[in-house]
Amino acid sequence: MVKTSYIEFDTRGTDHIVDITDRIREIVKNSGINSGIVTVFVPGSTGGITTTEYEPGLLKDLPKAFERLAPEKEYYHHNETWHDGNGFSHVRASLIGPSITIPFVNGELILGTWQQVIFCEFDIRPRRRRLVVQLVGD
Amino acid sequence: MVKTSYIEFDTRGTDHIVDITDRIREIVKNSGINSGIVTVFVPGSTGGITTTEYEPGLLKDLPKAFERLAPEKEYYHHNETWHDGNGFSHVRASLIGPSITIPFVNGELILGTWQQVIFCEFDIRPRRRRLVVQLVGD
Amino acid sequence: MVKTSYIEFDTRGTDHIVDITDRIREIVKNSGINSGIVTVFVPGSTGGITTTEYEPGLLKDLPKAFERLAPEKEYYHHNETWHDGNGFSHVRASLIGPSITIPFVNGELILGTWQQVIFCEFDIRPRRRRLVVQLVGD
Numbered sequence: 565m566v567k568t569s570y571i572e573f574d575t576r577g578t579d580h581i582v583d584i585t586d587r588i589r590e591i592v593k594n595s596g597i598n599s600g601i602v603t604v605f606v607p608g609s610t611g612g613i614t615t616t617e618y619e620p621g622l623l624k625d626l627p628k629a630f631e632r633l634a635p636e637k638e639y640y641h642h643n644e645t646w647h648d649g650n651g652f653s654h655v656r657a658s659l660i661g662p663s664i665t666i667p668f669v670n671g672e673l674i675l676g677t678w679q680q681v682i683f684c685e686f687d688i689r690p691r692r693r694r695l696v697v698q699l700v701g702d
Numbered sequence: 703m704v705k706t707s708y709i710e711f712d713t714r715g716t717d718h719i720v721d722i723t724d725r726i727r728e729i730v731k732n733s734g735i736n737s738g739i740v741t742v743f744v745p746g747s748t749g750g751i752t753t754t755e756y757e758p759g760l761l762k763d764l765p766k767a768f769e770r771l772a773p774e775k776e777y778y779h780h781n782e783t784w785h786d787g788n789g790f791s792h793v794r795a796s797l798i799g800p801s802i803t804i805p806f807v808n809g810e811l812i813l814g815t816w817q818q819v820i821f822c823e824f825d826i827r828p829r830r831r832r833l834v835v836q837l838v839g840d
Numbered sequence: 841m842v843k844t845s846y847i848e849f850d851t852r853g854t855d856h857i858v859d860i861t862d863r864i865r866e867i868v869k870n871s872g873i874n875s876g877i878v879t880v881f882v883p884g885s886t887g888g889i890t891t892t893e894y895e896p897g898l899l900k901d902l903p904k905a906f907e908r909l910a911p912e913k914e915y916y917h918h919n920e921t922w923h924d925g926n927g928f929s930h931v932r933a934s935l936i937g938p939s940i941t942i943p944f945v946n947g948e949l950i951l952g953t954w955q956q957v958i959f960c961e962f963d964i965r966p967r968r969r970r971l972v973v974q975l976v977g978d
Contacts, residue, residue, distance in 0.1 A: 566875045566978050568945050599704045601741050601803075601836055603877050603941050608952035609893040616796045617747040621779035621789065629772050629793045634905050641897035651897065655905045658892045662955070665741050665803050665877075665941050667836035669706050674834045676746035679800070696950045698877055698943035700838055700976055702704050737842045739879050739941075739974055754934045755885040759917035759927065767910050767931045803879050803941050805974035807844050812972045814884035817938070838976055840842050 567595050569697040575685035578636075578653070579627035583618045584695070585673075585680045591697050592668045599670065600701015605663040607696060610653040610687035612660030618680035630656050630686070653686035660684060668701070705733050707835040713823035716774075716791070717765035721756045722833070723811075723818040729835050730806045737808065738839015743801040745834060748791040748825035750798030756818035768794050768824070791824035798822060806839070843871050845973040851961035854912075854929070855903035859894045860971070861949075861956040867973050868944045875946065876977015881939040883972060886929040886963035888936030894956035906932050906962070929962035936960060944977070 571587045584604070592602055604613055616622055633656055640651020664681065667674045675681070685691060709725045722742070730740055742751055754760050771794055778789020802819065805812045813819070823829060847863045860880070868878055880889055892898050909932055916927020940957065943950045951957070961967060 568875060568943065599706060599836075601739075601838055601877075603943055605941075605943050605950060606952075607950055607955060609891060609955040614796045615747060615800050617780075617792055619780070619783045621781065621783040622792055622796075624779040625789055625793055626796060628776075629797060632771065633797075633908065638904075641900040642893075642895070643897065645895045645897040651901055654893055654898055655901055658890045658898075658902060658958075659905060659909075659936070660797070661799065661937065661940070662891050663941055664799070665743075665801055667706065667741055667743050667834045669834075669836075674743060674745055674836075676744075679745060679747040682796075696943045696945075698875075698945075698950075700877055737844060737974075739877075739976055752934045753885060753938050755918075755930055757918070757921045759919065759921040760930055760934075762917040763927055763931055764934060766914075767935060770909065771935075798935070799937065802937070803881075803939055805844065805879055805881050805972045807972075807974075812881060812883050812974075814882075817883060817885040820934075 565597055565702055567699045570694055571697060572694045575691050575693055577689050579630060580685040581623055582683045583680045584683050588681055588697060589673050592673055593671050595699050597699050597701040600699060601665050601667050603663055603665045603698045605696045610657050612657050612684040613664045614660055615679050615681050617678040633659050650688045653688060656686040703735055703840055705837045708832055709835060710832045713829050713831055715827045717768060718823040719761055720821045721818045722821050726819055726835060727811050730811055731809050733837050735837050735839040738837060739803050739805050741801055741803045741836045743834045748795050750795050750822040751802045752798055753817050753819050755816040771797050788826045791826060794824040841873055841978055843975045846970055847973060848970045851967050851969055853965050855906060856961040857899055858959045859956045860959050864957055864973060865949050868949055869947050871975050873975050873977040876975060877941050877943050879939055879941045879974045881972045886933050888933050888960040889940045890936055891955050891957050893954040909935050926964045929964060932962040
């Protein structure tokens with residue numbers, strides 16, 4: 565049994581980290597699928613998905629780590645192609661990855677108590693994002 | 703067809719890397735599911751899952767790379783929230799990611815000969831860990 | 841419903857990035873499975889899979905980021921075990937991860953317009969690669 569849903573939201577650009585846990589939890593709960601896995605996927609090459617404890621400190625610490633992976637002020641050849649200044653956004657997105665797959669059991673996402681699912685906006689401008697939430701189970 | 707299992711083990715804290723391949727292989731073999739995918743997930747925000755060749759050299763090389771991603775001695779704002787000194791653990795966990803999804807065919811995990819599934823403990827103290835192993839297939 | 845396929849190709853060694861999108865798209869389209877998820881997995885510990893905009897600039901920018909994650913000229917203890925000089929290949933592969941899971945709907949992969957699925961060869965010599973493409977859906 566497969567069920568496709570989408571979640572949409574606006575971001576503020578570079579390193580805006582959005583907590584999408586409740587949206588996914590709600591989709592799982594209302595799906596009519598008891599147990600299985602949910603894949604959350606960003607169609608696009610400047611966003612990433614992972615998990616973290618969503619608290620104000622880590623929301624400052626994570627961008628510092630992203631900067632270490634792909635510094636904003638480095639030279640990026642990507643800019644020769646599009647001149648849009650978001651080479652570091654693309655590199656960060658490739659390193660974090662565009663998706664996550666999470667188990668659910670009896671309609672409940674299996675997450676840690678202090679663990680949230682986050683979308684990381686790496687693009688340099690505000691974006692409207694639409695993620696795919698694909699459930700497979702029985 | 704969906705089957706939920708769990709594996710439990712103890713870790714020694716920071717950068718303890720645990721080979722969980724045989725535990726997953728056994729669950730797949732005894733599941734009664736012939737082919738599909740298995741998602742291994744850590745409910746918690748200070749552990750990561752990936753694969754490597756599990757040999758003594760890489761068990762020293764990987765922690766050096768984790769240190770490069772999120773140095774232990776940096777300042778972490780996370781500490782202002784909890785004062786527990788594990789900001790770098792959280793950041794490393796978000797970058798490595800909390801899960802992996804692996805195909806299996808005829809009851810056998812599809813892995814390379816020199817490829818093992820590893821749990822990376824990033825928290826600073828020994829932990830009892832319980833991972834979810836979710837099989838979906840037919 | 842589960843369907844197992846494989847894709848094979850040759851790589852040129854260190855940081856050769858191969859666009860495998862069309863191969864996966866074709867497998868999904870011809871599978872007879874309408875909707876679900878596809879897991880692409882590299883059985884081996886010196887290759888990685890992620891997505892990017894596959895254009896000449898980023899094909900130069902990504903290897904620079906890989907070098908930042910695990911510099912080629914660092915000392916790797918892995919070399920004490922095998923003397924094969926590919927310690928950095930292994931570390932890069934563990935950090936990028938060996939798999940990706942992507943939703944598909946009505947026989948179409950859900951990807952962004954400028955988003956391609958890439959295999960990253962981290963090993964230091966040309967390799968013949970064979971990836972598993974596992975579809976689960978209905």
